[in-house]
Amino acid sequence: MRILDKVVDPELPRLFYVLLAGRFVNMVGNSLVFPFLAVFLASRLGGSLASVGLAMGAYGVIQVVSVLSGGIFADAWGRRRVMLVSLSAGAVAAYLVGIVGPLWALFLALACMGFALPLFQPASMALVADLVPKEKLNESYALLRMASNAGIIIGPMVGGLLADHSFYWLFALDAVSLAAFWVLIWTNIPETRPTGHRETLATTVGGLKSVGRDRAFVGFAVLWAIAWLVYSQLYQVLPAYLHIDLHFPAGIFGYLAAENALLVVALQIPLARWSKRLPPFSAMALGLSGYGLGFLVMLLASGLAGFALAVVVITLGENVLNPAAATWVATHAPAELRGRYMGFQSLASRCGSAVGPVMGGALLAHGAAPWLAVTVMVAGVGAALLVRQSRGSVQSLSA
Numbered sequence: 001m002r003i004l005d006k007v008v009d010p011e012l013p014r015l016f017y018v019l020l021a022g023r024f025v026n027m028v029g030n031s032l033v034f035p036f037l038a039v040f041l042a043s044r045l046g047g048s049l050a051s052v053g054l055a056m057g058a059y060g061v062i063q064v065v066s067v068l069s070g071g072i073f074a075d076a077w078g079r080r081r082v083m084l085v086s087l088s089a090g091a092v093a094a095y096l097v098g099i100v101g102p103l104w105a106l107f108l109a110l111a112c113m114g115f116a117l118p119l120f121q122p123a124s125m126a127l128v129a130d131l132v133p134k135e136k137l138n139e140s141y142a143l144l145r146m147a148s149n150a151g152i153i154i155g156p157m158v159g160g161l162l163a164d165h166s167f168y169w170l171f172a173l174d175a176v177s178l179a180a181f182w183v184l185i186w187t188n189i190p191e192t193r194p195t196g197h198r199e200t201l202a203t204t205v206g207g208l209k210s211v212g213r214d215r216a217f218v219g220f221a222v223l224w225a226i227a228w229l230v231y232s233q234l235y236q237v238l239p240a241y242l243h244i245d246l247h248f249p250a251g252i253f254g255y256l257a258a259e260n261a262l263l264v265v266a267l268q269i270p271l272a273r274w275s276k277r278l279p280p281f282s283a284m285a286l287g288l289s290g291y292g293l294g295f296l297v298m299l300l301a302s303g304l305a306g307f308a309l310a311v312v313v314i315t316l317g318e319n320v321l322n323p324a325a326a327t328w329v330a331t332h333a334p335a336e337l338r339g340r341y342m343g344f345q346s347l348a349s350r351c352g353s354a355v356g357p358v359m360g361g362a363l364l365a366h367g368a369a370p371w372l373a374v375t376v377m378v379a380g381v382g383a384a385l386l387v388r389q390s391r392g393s394v395q396s397l398s399a
Helices: 002-007 014-044 049-077 079-099 103-131 134-163 168-188 201-213 215-245 252-275 280-300 304-332 335-364 368-398
Strands: none
Touching: 014 049, 014 103, 014 134, 014 168, 049 079, 049 103, 049 335, 079 103, 079 168, 103 134, 103 304, 103 335, 134 168, 134 252, 134 304, 201 215, 201 335, 215 252, 215 280, 215 304, 215 335, 215 368, 252 280, 252 304, 280 304, 280 368, 304 335, 335 368
């Protein structure tokens, strides 16, 4: 009970914990599929890695369009409606991916899944900002990350066992998790979109222009993309380096990924509660500095223990950075435009994640030292710019 008391905050509304429980169930289902999606496509496409790469690239582009659309829809139609559409359409599409025969049907189902599922993210983040008191936002977003990572610990382990027998059960169980989350939202969560806001084509375009004219937010979005460019080196470049350059077994990165998820579950709440004392941009700068320090450990250390230590440092950084960023966006955005702001934040992270592996792969071709050194420098520059942004925010408030 003492452990539960440290996680459950009686000042947070019950509806938030409904969302939290659903997020955990859903992430178990999602993480059954996504670690093995490329393997599944390779099996369907006869082992053609080029075709798999094209399919995954197209899937990523669709997701980029979706997260921005999800933010607009959440402001126009309401958070609840967008989440229900996302989950129901995603459940149907996920199930179809696992059973359809013709390749054209597979790609159509995959495209529908790629568009449906990311719609949920900006709507749910805006919902939290609508529900939770401002002073509790940091901890609330930290709890969401903790629930997601708890699901990620379970999903890939179960998914690996199921994939050895049939890919069908990966997609079927993912669909079940989405349907279960749909039921939770349908029966428990009302609409939270601010009342009195009517959306038309003119207000949609005007809202997008308002986001684009928000210089503080645009500066944040650029730095957020840089943060994700750095973080993507951990999950999208490091596995190749460990296996191809250092000749570790292919599965060794799975242990480092599990270490990362376990540390998020264990440390996210205490670190979020500690870091909320800092100004948001200072906390973000500290977190991004943790990324740089972690990759510096990789540069200087040798052996698996050095990589395990680097993951600890990087995870400490992300546990400070992510809740601070989500909280700043939630409090900075006008209530009627929260969905759009959350959508643009998700868009920035996906852009950084797309550019990061390209940069990292090109540098790694010249050796580990250039790759890691440039990654450390990019993290340092990003942290310095966040500190500058923090000072600018303080000066504007004092003025």
